[in-house]
Amino acid sequence: xxxxxxxxxxxxxxxxxxxxxxxxxxxxxxxxxxxxxxxxxxxxxxxxxxxxxxxxxxxxxxxxxxxxxxxxxxxxxxxxxxxxxxxxxxxxxxxxxxxxxxxxxxxxxxxxxx
Amino acid sequence: xxxxxxxxxxxxxxxxxxxxxxxxxxxxxxxxxxxxxxxxxxxxxxxxxxxxxxxxxxxxxxxxxxxxxxxxxxxxxxxxxxxxxxxxxxxxxxxxxxxxxxxxxxx
Numbered sequence: 001x002x003x004x005x006x007x008x009x010x011x012x013x014x015x016x017x018x019x020x021x022x023x024x025x026x027x028x029x030x031x032x033x034x035x036x037x038x039x040x041x042x043x044x045x046x047x048x049x050x051x052x053x054x055x056x057x058x059x060x061x062x063x064x065x066x067x068x069x070x071x072x073x074x075x076x077x078x079x080x081x082x083x084x085x086x087x088x089x090x091x092x093x094x095x096x097x098x099x100x101x102x103x104x105x106x107x108x109x110x111x112x113x114x
Numbered sequence: 115x116x117x118x119x120x121x122x123x124x125x126x127x128x129x130x131x132x133x134x135x136x137x138x139x140x141x142x143x144x145x146x147x148x149x150x151x152x153x154x155x156x157x158x159x160x161x162x163x164x165x166x167x168x169x170x171x172x173x174x175x176x177x178x179x180x181x182x183x184x185x186x187x188x189x190x191x192x193x194x195x196x197x198x199x200x201x202x203x204x205x206x207x208x209x210x211x212x213x214x215x216x217x218x219x220x221x
Contacts, residue, residue, distance in 0.1 A: 033209060042118075042202055042211035043158065056208055091157055093209070101146055101207050105157040 002026065004106035006092050012112045018080035021109045023092030025073065031055075033103065034067055034077045035091040043091055049075060050097070082113045118205050120212035128220050133190040135215050137203030140184070147179055147186045150202040152214065158202055161188070193219045 005024040013019050025032050030051050035043035046065065048055040051072035060067065064083070069075040079086055089110050095103040117140040127133045135149075146165055150158035164170045164177040164186065176189040186205075190197055200214040 031207075035211075042213045043209075045208060045210070048208055089157075095207070102148065102160055102163050103204075103209055104160060108157045 004092055004094050004104055006106035006109055008109055009107060010110050010112075012114065013082055015084055015113055016081040018078065019082055019111065020076055020078045021090050021092075021111075023075045023077070023094075023106060025075075025092075025094035026104060028096065029094035029104075030072065030097045031095040031101075031103075032069055032075050033091075033093040033095075034075070035093065036086075037089045037091055037108070039088075046077070079111075082111075084113050087111055087113045118203055118210050118212035120201075120203055120215045122213055123216040124218050125215055126218045126220060127193050129193060129195060131193050131219075133193045133197065133217055133219070135188040135190075135201050135203075135217065136185060137187065137212055138185045139203075139205045139210075141205065141210075142181075142184060144181075144184075144205045146206050147177070148204040148209070149175075149177060149186075149188045150204060150211075151197075152200045152202055154199075161201075190217075193217075195219050195221050 032049045034046045037043045046060045047057040047067045049069040067077045089108045091108045093103040093105045148163045149161040152158040164179045170177045174191045178187045200216045202214045203212040
């Protein structure tokens with residue numbers, strides 16, 4: 001079974017530029033999460049999707065961050081414009097919805113904003 | 115904001131010893147609990163999940179859940195240097211993560 005795919009793995013941009021991250025979930029996983037993990041901290045949930053609907057986006061900075069999950073499969077997270085404090089690893093995780101709610105993570109995208 | 119707390123460590127144990135990692139949570143209605151291991155520069159990997167009070171064992175790992183006291187713990191028996199990592203506790207299906215505990219197993 002293929003795991004969660006993310007791209008790119010690394011990205012360096014200047015502040016005020018825009019950037020987009022892509023995630024492809026494990027086949028059949030209806031729930032998809034985006035997290036921001038700053039060095040030395042636990043992952044912080046940005047947004048949770050169930051199929052193509054948003055379950056929780058309470059911690060998503062909506063003035064600069066946006067996310068979508070078209071057709072309930074792949075998802076894209078965008079930052080526009082980026083700030084220095086957005087430098088972090090962006091993790092995508094997916095989980096099933098029946099019985100077993102275990103979440104599995106992709107490799108992450110390391111973003112550096114200069 | 116529902117909170118999950120962990121001792122940030124580092125927790126150092128000698129090789130072969132039992133490592134005990136603890137996690138407390140604030141939401142009394144929490145139903146799902148997960149332990150993840152994260153090596154430096156890598157993404158978190160699931161160790162085990164627990165949903166009912168009591169112990170759950172998987173190989174060298176044992177998760178213990180006490181909903182009345184609102185804590186969940188992870189025991190690692192016969193600790194190995196390869197167990198050196200940060201251990202993350204997550205709660206509920208919206209996966210609120212704690213800050214993680216850094217474990218160092220000394221040869």
